[in-house]
Amino acid sequence: MRDYGLFIDGEWIGQGQGPTFESLNPYTQKPWATLREATTGEVDAAVRAAVAAHEGVWRGMSGIRRAEIMHRIADLVVANAEELARLESTDNGKIIRETRSQMQFVARLFRFYAGYADKLFGSVIPLDQPGILDYATREPYGVIGVITAWNSPLSLLSNKLPAALAAGNCAVVKPSEHASVTTLELCRIFEQAGLPKGVVNVVTGAGEVGAAIVRHPGVAKVSFTGSPHVGSIIAAMAGQQLKPVTLELGGKSPNIIFEDADLDRAISGALAGIFGATGQTCIAGSRLLVQRSVHDEVISRLVERAGGIRLGDPLDPSTDMGTAANEPQFQRIMAAIASAREDGAALVAGGRRASGPSLETGLFIEPTIFTNVTNGMRVAQNEIFGPVLSIIAFDTEDEAVAIANDIPFGLASGIWTQDLSRAMRTIPRLRCGVVWVNTYRMVAAQAPFGGTKESGFGRERGEAGILEFMTTKNVMIDFSGEKRDPFAIKN
Structure with a gap:
């Protein structure tokens, strides 16, 4: 039996203590890992750690430095791909031929978005008015709540997390309670790669843990993969705080x-x-x-x-x-x-x-x-x-x-x-x-992915994927030196 704690602020919390649940191997129907059920207080600690990391080190870090760390993560995923594939197949019953391929794709996504980290360009916008410099920049939201499903835990996480990190966000992640192990193992890779403490935090458990993430005022945006039913609940919950969401939901293709x-x-x-x-x-x-x-x-x-x-x-x-x-x-x-x-x-x-x-x-x-x-x-x-x-x-x-x-x-x-x-x-x-x-079930890091109607909204992968994790700021600078009428809008 493997025993896992939570990963909060770069530390492993509560292994062997507190409320726990077991992960069952769907092939043998036997428990093979013990995991922690995070409390509301631990979710709060994870969000606070992410906020502190975002404000303290990650947002201000140069894009090229963030890219270096993400490339190291990709290297370590490749080096550990066989073990990660074995663990994922044990956790959710997916064949090893597919999970091996998926681990390579996880590394590819980290490399793809690492390439964006120092290329998040803004734009200068020509205006009708002379004497005004206008430009727009893209900025990270802050802390992203990431909630994933059990069918492809690391692949689904990597549709979201590398883009969020490259854009300068930090994250609190909740994997499905049915398949949490590989997400926690990825945290060991984050440690080895030198990812600063608090940039990524993982809390495990059932739906109440996810709800605590969505409701937390320190979480600026939520990215969810799962069923339309749960997606609608998350959207409504986030909407109470006017919090944006990206939803990758079901299909009947x-x-x-x-x-x-x-x-x-x-x-x-x-x-x-x-x-x-x-x-x-x-x-x-x-x-x-x-x-x-x-x-x-x-x-x-x-x-x-x-x-x-x-x-x-x-x-x-x-x-x-x-x-x-x-x-x-x-x-x-x-x-x-x-x-x-x-x-x-x-x-x-x-x-x-x-x-x-x-x-x-x-x-x-x-x-x-x-x-x-x-x-x-x-x-x-x-x-x-x-x-x-x-x-x-x-x-x-x-x-x-x-x-x-x-x-x-x-x-x-x-x-x-x-x-x-x-x-x-x-x-x-x-x-x-x-x-x-003339093909089916084909994916690429460069190709945007997402749905319409009850399949959700927002896009993952490709350039569209990183834009989901940035907000636009517009700046106007008046260098004309002219006085203006204070009671009429200038246009």
Whole structure:
């Protein structure tokens, strides 16, 4: 059993004491780490430490110095990538092939935003009035409250934290209580990299810990990844203090296969979209829209491929699909499968708890495919966050777009076609933040990411990601020497 305390002002607090909770390995269903449930007072101490660090050392530090520290963090993430990947797979059941890749992407994000740290330029603005110098600068907010989900803890954190740090902010982080270990391990890397005390603080626990961060007057902005339900609560809570938020929430993304698509590539993309990461990803292509002329062939080939997906130990590199990340999520997925059958969808693959050698104790769910789905069914409207695919037939391009948009969410979409004109017509009609054409579930540090509607607002990654963590200040300097009428605005 590993034992973790809180990380506040560069110190490890309360290991082995106070209220604790256990992290369960979803593969063995056994506890493997003990963590602290932070108190309101400890959240306050973390925020105060972040405020002091921001005012005392971090904001005034040169951008090139901040960049040096962030590059050291990236180097240490790479050096410890195998251990971090192993710990993350143990904590949430994601396969090691993916967590290894994600650790490299964590380092990439730290390097990408380190490159911005000394390039946060302002602008000189020409005015109508002579004799006035006007310029605008970008400044950090101060302390950012960062709250992340359990499905990709370090990857989700790195969508936010490097940009916030490069912009000159400090942070108080709360990872999900279901997967906190790698976020705490990253704090050891911060220590080795020489990150000043208090710049990043981590408090663990359940929802009340996150609520204490959001409510704290010392937190200037909140960045959250999680469910739309919790996101709406956080937005309302922050709104009481007129505190800005960035919300990266759920999705029910349409993955659209047109009849002229390269079906070999499209079917691989459909599998990646829903069975990669056990479907526990906000960008899951959980609605597969297939043009009727190729509908039956696509179903046949998907069912065959789904039957060959290897379930097993997440730490075995040959495993294709791991477990549900925790018991509550497992139960939600199974309930969604039951509701789809009740609504009349046809189950053509999976649908059960997986069994077999090495699967007895883990929270495994068979890769599941439903056909005869209409877009109004619960399985097509509700985010399941699991390996459950709904296949919906369509006839025309207009019908595909209408079905794709008829959803409360607006995070991602996929288009599979060899007709460039069709792709270019369809892209602007899809109401979402990300569109992939002839690929799916692809990310890049440079590419902005985020959604619309119930998928949230604000952007992460790319230049848009760092702008979320800065506010604009305008300065006017009158060097004309002219006197003015004190009772009339000057314009």
